Amino acid sequence: MSRTSGRANRGPAAADENRRAILLAARELLTEQGGRVPLSAIAQRAGVSQGVLYRHFRGRLDLAYAAFEDNFRTLEALAAQVGPGRFRVLWDTLVVVTLASTAFIELVVAERASGLPDDISVERLVDALTAPLREAQRDEEVPASWTPADLVLVLNMVHGVAVSRPGDLDAVRRALGLVDPSLVPADLSEAALQAARTAST
């Protein structure tokens, strides 16, 4: 599953590709083996030397921060688009992205003592959700009582299910259904997750 063939120096031109390969490898290995996979294993899976990993990311946590940043950007881009049903799209993506990022969330949670960087915050999510949620409530697609913060809470719950039952998408569906049927994404498949994983910047 190594991305690049040999270990030839492909030169600076490959820098961006390397960065992406590292993030992807991290996602995979963290998911497969848990938060303590050696960084050297991640570098290896990405097909780069350890030095390259350290050039791109200051350390383990930085990998997670970078993934979060990517996610935020994806979501903010979605939220910025207007049109009917954008809440639906945004929410479904949010759930899928949360599931695809379980490993990174765990990492950050495990190192909570270190404190989060400013640009990784619940507020950012709340901001992106506010307008789309209001629209959806106006159109009576979702209960009027919900706040953006409630939705973030639901994502936290989704994460709880994801870590407790790795790979069990049906459990996630049932869990969301317990809160409200309208929260269950239309396409919650392994393929959708895989797409979200590969899409990282």
Place this chain on the structure above:
Amino acid sequence: MSRTSGRANRGPAAADENRRAILLAARELLTEQGGRVPLSAIAQRAGVSQGVLYRHFRGRLDLAYAAFEDNFRTLEALAAQVGPGRFRVLWDTLVVVTLASTAFIELVVAERASGLPDDISVERLVDALTAPLREAQRDEEVPASWTPADLVLVLNMVHGVAVSRPGDLDAVRRALGLVDPSLVPADLSEAALQAARTAST
């Protein structure tokens, strides 16, 4: 928060006290510093030597298993009692115990690759819940549609909130309320958690 005072050999009489002190220290340190605290730090906080820690627990995961076993026993004892309202008591305890054991759950989840021992399983929880839940449904205290497995799912969700927002009991209350108001425990306080923490065998 008991620490053994000196370091004289206090004989087997101290063994139990040591065991409890170790589990408590582990809970504290895992919560404070995340899953990677050195075992030596746990031993130190517990006021025992590393040798003693190893005498009681085979390793890091064993600490979590032991805590789980304790929890299971507490809950099964509760479930065995009959009488009106026993579901209420059982559920409230389940939530509190889940929150008090966040650190150990994280540990096990992080090492999920290692596989769980047989006596730590969802089934055991389902078994304990089945009868009390049926009673509560008969008395129309909770929706008839719920299954014991659904409740375990809710506990998973609670765990998700707990790790995402450490110490925020209000978030837990709101989250449970989103599922169903009847799921919010009557006494969900730091004091209740502390009691659950100290209660470990």
Place this chain on the structure above:
Amino acid sequence: MSRTSGRANRGPAAADENRRAILLAARELLTEQGGRVPLSAIAQRAGVSQGVLYRHFRGRLDLAYAAFEDNFRTLEALAAQVGPGRFRVLWDTLVVVTLASTAFIELVVAERASGLPDDISVERLVDALTAPLREAQRDEEVPASWTPADLVLVLNMVHGVAVSRPGDLDAVRRALGLVDPSLVPADLSEAALQAARTAST
């Protein structure tokens, strides 16, 4: 030149001996190979594992601090003794110890950015020198114009010669003679240095 024979675990009883062996090995290797010898090489020469080195000393600088502390104690003990000629003894020892500690001084100097711990200071030397110097001046053994701080300055100069001409004791003698003939120690031999090296706590 390894101090201990094999690599058997000689148990806690050897802890003190290990500490000493590490300091001695550090002195030797730093002198032979400069300030960048791998700590692993020091551990090896001392006949202990790397972990033992780290148990005794937080890192490279700690080795130097420990050596300084040892030196200070030796000197303060000498300064505390009374009797005629104690300045002579103290000064000669000071020069020898400075030369025997060249490697550690270089280390600390190289890492000056890190700042010194409080208990490693010029003042401590000045304090130890004050009374003995006063006596020597009363007895007209040394020029009345000198201050303890001047003597420390002379030690700094000795260090300059030591690093610039490693092993050249004659250069040290000539240098001290340029300042004042009375500053040249009576016994400034490789044997005296070796004794000072081995004497570290």
Place this chain on the structure above:
Amino acid sequence: MSRTSGRANRGPAAADENRRAILLAARELLTEQGGRVPLSAIAQRAGVSQGVLYRHFRGRLDLAYAAFEDNFRTLEALAAQVGPGRFRVLWDTLVVVTLASTAFIELVVAERASGLPDDISVERLVDALTAPLREAQRDEEVPASWTPADLVLVLNMVHGVAVSRPGDLDAVRRALGLVDPSLVPADLSEAALQAARTAST
């Protein structure tokens, strides 16, 4: 303190400027942070790429050798001039240059194991000093007993003070005064040092 502005290829015209910028950056960083600054940091401070640094200097030690060579040339030029008081000028410059080059001296001393190149030697200094010293002695400006080698020894001592008390020019003055008042340079100021630093080739 010159930095190349952009990063366009400015052609061979920039080569000299780069060389100087690198040496200056090395002086600064070695002084600030000790002998272990990464070469990449030096290149960065100099405003050039690592490749350029390597084009000019084979490695870390080469930086020091180059600085020494520069110093030697300056001094030999001074020594070649005749006229009354040339010893004075030469000596004062020697002291200033020694202080301005502390960082490089430390570097070479730390790597003493590697051995010096032939053209960096005490003899070269002795040669430059011989005639001027003889004149000064004939004019009774300095004690007749001194040899050129003694003066080199005094420079070694100056270096010892410089590393032990970074930036403390007064200590240097006092130290030289302890040897002989005539050795204290007339202008021993930070400005004079700065001039010597910038003067490199």
Place this chain on the structure above:
DNA sequence: AATGAATGAGTTTTCATTCAT
């Protein structure tokens, strides 16, 4: 000729686990 990314070989550092006392 300049840039700065990539390599890869150290070095440092950390712990789980063992074991002498």
Place this chain on the structure above:
DNA sequence: TATGAATGAAAACTCATTCAT
């Protein structure tokens, strides 16, 4: 039986040096 030192096997991290562009 308890203690805490020692081991040793990872893992993290750092840079000098090379090299594609």
